Amino acid sequence: MTHMIKAKDDKLTEEIVSSMIGKYIHAPTNMHEIQTPTGATTKANVWFAGRVAGYEKAIIGFNYEEGTFHEELQTFYNVHLTDGMGYILTSAYELEIHELTEEEFNQLIEEKKEEEQDSSGEEQ
Numbered sequence: 516m517t518h519m520i521k522a523k524d525d526k527l528t529e530e531i532v533s534s535m536i537g538k539y540i541h542a543p544t545n546m547h548e549i550q551t552p553t554g555a556t557t558k559a560n561v562w563f564a565g566r567v568a569g570y571e572k573a574i575i576g577f578n579y580e581e582g583t584f585h586e587e588l589q590t591f592y593n594v595h596l597t598d599g600m601g602y603i604l605t606s607a608y609e610l611e612i613h614e615l616t617e618e619e620f621n622q623l624i625e626e627k628k629e630e631e632q633d634s635s636g637e638e639q
Contacts, residue, residue: 517541517619521612527604532592535567535612539620540594546608558608564615564623565596 521531523544541564549559571593576584592604604610615623 518614519612520614521610523609523611527592527606527610529572529590529592531612532570532572532594532604535594535614536569537567539566539615539617540564541613541615541620541623542602542604542611543613544609544611545602545605546610547603547605548608561602561605563596563600563602564620565598565600566620568595568597570594571601 520535520538520540521527525531541562543562545561545563546558547561548556550556573591573593574588575591576588578585589606591606593601594604595601604612
């Protein structure tokens with residue numbers, strides 16, 4: 516049965532991130548602000564699921580958009596999965612993370628494959 520690791524209202528901490536190593540997780544909500552090809556910005560949900568191999572922590576003091584330094588340092592976490600993928604965990608917008616059993620993870624993958632097949636018009 517799924518277990519909540521981080522609710523949308525919880526503050527993201529390094530303790531939360533480090534506790535995920537070795538676990539199957541699903542982040543159904545991981546909102547980021549992204550730049551469109553026209554230069555505008557929009558929000559996108561960069562959801563993911565997988566088994567956590569480890570993480571990186573970055574402390575950034577520079578605001579790349581404005582070309583100035585922040586008064587307060589910002590912390591970012593990048594989760595690495597055992598399939599080689601990495602995902603930045605948002606700290607500015609909504610983030611929700613659940614722990615899954617291996618069976619629940621495999622079921623989620625099958626459901627997503629079926630959704631992709633249905634949306635592409637392929638027969639199952």
